[in-house]
Amino acid sequence: MARQAKQDRLPTRVEMRKRGMKLQDVLCPLCGDGSESSCHLFTACSFAMEVWARVASWCKLASIYAFEVRDLLLLPKDLKMRKQKTRTMHGIILTTLWNILIARNESIFQWKTNKVVDVVAKIKASSFF
Ligand SMILES: [Zn+2]
Numbered sequence: 001m002a003r004q005a006k007q008d009r010l011p012t013r014v015e016m017r018k019r020g021m022k023l024q025d026v027l028c029p030l031c032g033d034g035s036e037s038s039c040h041l042f043t044a045c046s047f048a049m050e051v052w053a054r055v056a057s058w059c060k061l062a063s064i065y066a067f068e069v070r071d072l073l074l075l076p077k078d079l080k081m082r083k084q085k086t087r088t089m090h091g092i093i094l095t096t097l098w099n100i101l102i103a104r105n106e107s108i109f110q111w112k113t114n115k116v117v118d119v120v121a122k123i124k125a126s127s128f129f
Helices: 002-006 013-018 038-044 046-058 069-078 083-109 116-128
Strands: none
Touching (some): 046 083, 069 083, 083 116
């Protein structure tokens, strides 16, 4: 999933439209305010940005800013932490990406409106393991 997101190959609305699917709109289901590409979904979406801000706070980081999914995947190395912390941070980044994608899918397929706090709670619970 992370590699597909990094290469912008997830079946987001923008990608599906590029492949010829007729969609009413390509707006992001989480914020409703931007074309749903992988880049938007994980880095520019206001919902995702709030998730990242809370994850950063939980990890005692000043902030987590990214322009692309690749930036998020490289973040643990950029932070220059000890090896164990780098691995843990990488796991938290992947877990966060995964939970944002789940929130997106639930929004589309189950008409569920997720709250940022609930998504962050799932990230914390998943990251614990
Ligand atoms: Zn969005």
